[in-house]
Amino acid sequence: MNEEDFVQLVRQYSRLIRSAVARVAGPSADRICDDVEQKVLIALWQAMPGEQMPDHPSSYIYRAAVRETLRSVRGLEHTSEVGMEADRADLSALPDAIVEAKELGGAIRTSLSEIGADRRRAVSAHLAGYDVKEIMAMFDWPYHKARNLIARGMADLRRKLDARGYRD
Amino acid sequence: MTEIERLRTAFKVTGASEPEGHLSEQQWESLACGELDRGDYEAALDHILGCSQCTDIHQSLLVLKEHAHTFDSGAPVPSVISKPSRRRWVFPGILAAAAMLLVIVFRPLGPGLNEPGSSTPIDPILRSPQMGQTATPLSPVGRTSMSKVVFSWSPSPTAPVSIVQLIDDDGELVWTSQETESTSIDWPIDVAQSPGRYYWRVLSLGEAGDGEQASDLVAFDLTEPSPSSPP
Numbered sequence: 001m002n003e004e005d006f007v008q009l010v011r012q013y014s015r016l017i018r019s020a021v022a023r024v025a026g027p028s029a030d031r032i033c034d035d036v037e038q039k040v041l042i043a044l045w046q047a048m049p050g051e052q053m054p055d056h057p058s059s060y061i062y063r064a065a066v067r068e069t070l071r072s073v074r075g076l077e078h079t080s081e082v083g084m085e086a087d088r089a090d091l092s093a094l095p096d097a098i099v100e101a102k103e104l105g106g107a108i109r110t111s112l113s114e115i116g117a118d119r120r121r122a123v124s125a126h127l128a129g130y131d132v133k134e135i136m137a138m139f140d141w142p143y144h145k146a147r148n149l150i151a152r153g154m155a156d157l158r159r160k161l162d163a164r165g166y167r168d
Numbered sequence: 169m170t171e172i173e174r175l176r177t178a179f180k181v182t183g184a185s186e187p188e189g190h191l192s193e194q195q196w197e198s199l200a201c202g203e204l205d206r207g208d209y210e211a212a213l214d215h216i217l218g219c220s221q222c223t224d225i226h227q228s229l230l231v232l233k234e235h236a237h238t239f240d241s242g243a244p245v246p247s248v249i250s251k252p253s254r255r256r257w258v259f260p261g262i263l264a265a266a267a268m269l270l271v272i273v274f275r276p277l278g279p280g281l282n283e284p285g286s287s288t289p290i291d292p293i294l295r296s297p298q299m300g301q302t303a304t305p306l307s308p309v310g311r312t313s314m315s316k317v318v319f320s321w322s323p324s325p326t327a328p329v330s331i332v333q334l335i336d337d338d339g340e341l342v343w344t345s346q347e348t349e350s351t352s353i354d355w356p357i358d359v360a361q362s363p364g365r366y367y368w369r370v371l372s373l374g375e376a377g378d379g380e381q382a383s384d385l386v387a388f389d390l391t392e393p394s395p396s397s398p399p
Contacts, residue, residue, distance in 0.1 A: 012239050020231035024224040059242030066200040067193060069232050073225045098181070101174075105182030108175060109218075124217040127179040132347055134230055137246055138213060147373065157175075 006061075013065045014041040021072045036075075040068045104166055111160035119153030126150045172328075172349050183220035190222060191215065200229045202244055301326045302381045303370035308388040314361045315393055319368060320352040324381060327372035331380070334359070335367040342366075347373065365389050 018037040025033060044064055108127070112120045118139075125135045136146045191199065191212055198204050199212055216222040236243035304322040319332050332345040332353055343359050355361065370383040 009240060013236070016232060016235055019235075020228040023227055023231050062236055062240055062243040063197055063201065065232060065236065066197050066229060069228050070193060070196050070225055073228050074221070076224070101178045101181045104174070105178035105180075108179050109182055121213070121217065124179075127176050128183075128217055128220075128223045129176060129227065130230075134227075137230075151374065 009061055010041065010044045013044055013061060017065060017069050017072060020069050021076070024073060025076055036072045040065075040072060043068050043071075104161075107161055107164050107166055108157065111157050111164070114160060115153060115156045119149050119156060122146065122149035123153035123157055126154065170349060180220050180223075183218060183223065189215045189219070196225065196229070199226075200233060200244075301372075303327075303330055303372045303383040305368065305370055305383055305386040308368075309386050310388055312388045312390055313393045314363065314390050317355040317361070317390070318352050319355070321370045321383070323351055323370075324372035324383075327374040327381060329373040331371040331373065333369055333371065335385075337365040361390060363390050363392055 014037050017040045018033045021036045022033050044061065112124060115123070121139060122135060125138065130138065132143065132146050132150070135141065135150070136143060139146070141149070195204070195208075195212065199209070204212060216226045233244065233246055237245045301324050303324045306320045306322060308317055308319065319334075321330065321332075323330060328349050329347050330349070330351075331347055332343075333341060334343040334356075336342050343356050345353055345356070365387060366389075367385050367387050369385045371380040372383070373380055
């Protein structure tokens with residue numbers, strides 16, 4: 001791989017990391033991700049080896065990209081626009097809404113602890129925002145197993161929430 | 169806020185980050201490269217699903233992993249890029265055959281939507297044999313101007329999760345949407361629009377995991393925007 005190819009790879013990764021961070025950056029993604037892309041571009045460039053190119057530079061840069069994605073998302077947690085602050089903003093900044101969400105969240109987690117391991121994992125992933133394809137990959141489940149575990153786990157969860165007095 | 173949004177928000181606000189159990193940078197790297205052994209991998213996932221900060225990191229890394237291999241030969245290929253069941257692969261073939269049959273059966277009943285001299289457009293809704301608790305496609309139907317096409321439907325009362333399928337005039341399945349609990353979805357950006365007839369329908373996925381219920385197959389004709397239409 002020559003230097004030009006390496007530079008091209010770095011640019012592709014910086015754009016991809018921008019997209020990756022945008023997935024979790026919330027409503028301020030555009031503004032935040034401009035900064036992220038620039039920082040990542042610089043960081044990946046600095047991670048470029050000196051005169052000695054590694055045997056497999058692309059896998060080397062992939063690992064560097066993993067680290068930069070990790071650091072970028074952790075960096076988001078320190079901004080006021082994203083993370084838990086954004087979740088609270090979603091609740092219209094109403095203290096009652098936050099309290100209600102926390103109570104419901106506690107009931108969800110207690111209920112999940114009472115159902116089988118696979119259904120618990122499927123429902124936890126579903127509630128955490130993973131799509132079915134991702135859940136299939138995470139747990140190495142075929143499509144219909146993943147779908148069924150989510151559906152049956154959600155039915156279990158609703159029954160348990162109903163029993164705890166959390167009805168729609 | 170829908171029920172699932174309410175549950176997700178509540179789930180997330182109680183998934184506060186806890187310093188204990190976070191994956192180290194090295195562990196994240198191993199996870200992203202598929203190098204953790206089974207036990208460590210499952211322990212990592214259990215922590216990730218209980219910690220909102222690690223969920224965010226993991227979901228970002230999934231985006232990275234999903235796309236990096238498309239331009240970097242050294243990046244790992246996702247273990248499951250798409251693993252549809254055999255039934256899902258068989259399904260488009262059946263759907264294509266059904267669409268072709270419906271076209272053949274229904275076209276002689278009246279002039280086509282775009283055929284010259286047509287004064288009484290046919291009913292664009294082609295009845296599928298399966299009726300009951302299915303979604304109801306609302307738009308697009310009939311003549312539809314290109315540009316921003318939005319599929320919208322009334323969901324099945326018993327199955328809120330939907331998948332949209334778009335079929336071209338040759339009966340080829342050209343797009344299957346992600347599962348959604350919404351009741352509308354935009355025309356996919358990776359499917360080029362060209363004038364002509366298309367068909368679409370909604371598959372409703374039941375909570376009980378008892379399979380898919382297909383809506384009516386609906387026809388629409390994509391037409392060039394008229395010159396007077398705003399861009």
